[in-house]
Amino acid sequence: MRLYGYWRSTAAYRVRIALQLKGLSFESQAVDLRAAASAQHRAAYAALNPQHLVPTLVDGDTVIGQSLAIIEYLDERYPQPPLLPGGAVERARARQIALAIGADLHPLNNLRVLNYLENTLGADAAARRAWYHHWLRLGLDACERLVDERGPFALGEAVGLADLCIVPQLYNARRYDFALDACPRLCRIDAACAGLDAFARAVPERQPDAPAGGA
Amino acid sequence: MRLYGYWRSTAAYRVRIALQLKGLSFESQAVDLRAAASAQHRAAYAALNPQHLVPTLVDGDTVIGQSLAIIEYLDERYPQPPLLPGGAVERARARQIALAIGADLHPLNNLRVLNYLENTLGADAAARRAWYHHWLRLGLDACERLVDERGPFALGEAVGLADLCIVPQLYNARRYDFALDACPRLCRIDAACAGLDAFARAVPERQPDAPAGGA
Numbered sequence: 544m545r546l547y548g549y550w551r552s553t554a555a556y557r558v559r560i561a562l563q564l565k566g567l568s569f570e571s572q573a574v575d576l577r578a579a580a581s582a583q584h585r586a587a588y589a590a591l592n593p594q595h596l597v598p599t600l601v602d603g604d605t606v607i608g609q610s611l612a613i614i615e616y617l618d619e620r621y622p623q624p625p626l627l628p629g630g631a632v633e634r635a636r637a638r639q640i641a642l643a644i645g646a647d648l649h650p651l652n653n654l655r656v657l658n659y660l661e662n663t664l665g666a667d668a669a670a671r672r673a674w675y676h677h678w679l680r681l682g683l684d685a686c687e688r689l690v691d692e693r694g695p696f697a698l699g700e701a702v703g704l705a706d707l708c709i710v711p712q713l714y715n716a717r718r719y720d721f722a723l724d725a726c727p728r729l730c731r732i733d734a735a736c737a738g739l740d741a742f743a744r745a746v747p748e749r750q751p752d753a754p755a756g757g758a
Numbered sequence: 759m760r761l762y763g764y765w766r767s768t769a770a771y772r773v774r775i776a777l778q779l780k781g782l783s784f785e786s787q788a789v790d791l792r793a794a795a796s797a798q799h800r801a802a803y804a805a806l807n808p809q810h811l812v813p814t815l816v817d818g819d820t821v822i823g824q825s826l827a828i829i830e831y832l833d834e835r836y837p838q839p840p841l842l843p844g845g846a847v848e849r850a851r852a853r854q855i856a857l858a859i860g861a862d863l864h865p866l867n868n869l870r871v872l873n874y875l876e877n878t879l880g881a882d883a884a885a886r887r888a889w890y891h892h893w894l895r896l897g898l899d900a901c902e903r904l905v906d907e908r909g910p911f912a913l914g915e916a917v918g919l920a921d922l923c924i925v926p927q928l929y930n931a932r933r934y935d936f937a938l939d940a941c942p943r944l945c946r947i948d949a950a951c952a953g954l955d956a957f958a959r960a961v962p963e964r965q966p967d968a969p970a971g972g973a
Binding site: 593594595596605607608609611612613615616619620631632634635636638639641642643645646647650651656659660663664666670673674677681682684685686688689 | 808809810811820822823824826827828831834835846847849850851853854856857858860861862865866871874875878879881885888889892896897899900901903904
């Protein structure tokens with residue numbers, strides 16, 4: 544199995560956790576979103592992922608883009624341990640949290656959007672930072688209300704889909720100096736996950752394409 | 759069953775099609791996103807949906823937000839006819855298309871984002887239109903490559919999840935005068951779906967909260 548990603552991509556980070564929780568071995572292939580990639584490089588990756596986004600999973604002949612589609616695929620194809628609960632209602636709750644982050648928060652703060660704000664709309668660093676924090680605030684406040692009150696994980700005793708969306712998003716929030724005081728439940732979930740090997744192995748700084756200094 | 763939505767919401771439109779395809783009867787409850795809603799009204803809806811977004815489905819004691827989570831729930835709880843294919847690979851393909859629209863396209867062009875562009879970043883009507891078309895172009899071009907070459911539907915013979923994301927997004931694109939010449943497959947899928955009663959009943963203009971003139 545091969546995962547095309549980028550060490551600091553929030554979406555690729557989710558998939559890495561899923562692969563680690565499943566105990567599936569995979570080869571990481573870095574797609575540097577920041578580098579001025581050659582047209583040839585871009586065309587080759589576009590053939591795998593028409594959105595030109597990371598991550599993409601290649602599993603034998605199967606090529607899948609979109610992190611949440613990849614995670615659902617992994618859960619159906621390699622069911623143990625499950626990443627989604629058993630009942631339809633609990634599964635909906637997990638997916639609602641995953642989408643509150645994966646659809647309504649993260650895509651707004653993605654690199655291509657920040658580039659558009661800067662290059663096309665002329666937004667300066669302060670305006671881009673305010674944008675970033677605005678969508679983080681709305682998204683994380685909603686997730687704080689959606690997760691289980693007691694924990695330790697987002698839906699209670701079992702770690703899964705919602706947690707592996709929350710942890711990368713908090714990593715991302717800290718990177719952008721976003722104060723997490725209003726999200727004690729999410730911070731507690733993040734701390735519980737940090738104690739699991741699968742999450743520790745998936746952190747950006749431990750990926751092969753991370754620069755030595757972590758910057 | 760009750761669906762909180764808005765006649766012209768792209769995300770609510772997806773769920774209406776799913777409910778119609780399943781033959782499930784439901785009551786529509788309009789949440790007017792444009793009206794200067796009272797604080798009381800907003801607080802009451804926020805208790806159902808912490809993101810303050812539409813749609814929300816209420817099915818007995820179950821309350822679910824996020825259109826794609828709702829559609830997956832409906833497919834698990836009311837399996838006939840299925841909205842997702844049987845195999846993991848085909849299911850991943852359907853979800854990838856759904857997320858290319860539901861995560862990476864539509865949330866960028868949502869009302870709250872357009873309001874932020876106008877009110878906080880001072881983007882004028884031309885700049886907002888360029889933004890809207892930019893993300894439509896990227897998202898629809900990718901979907902055009904992801905759908906089945908032959909059709910009639912996005913994944914071939916069976917209508918389902920990918921189609922009920924494509925049709926509302928094309929409705930939305932037309933509303934914003936976006937030329938669809940580069941997306942012949944998507945237009946063909948849209949035309950095939952238009953021939954189905956379930957899609958016809960779900961169109962925005964036929965909803966109870968649509969204004970008489972359709973504007």
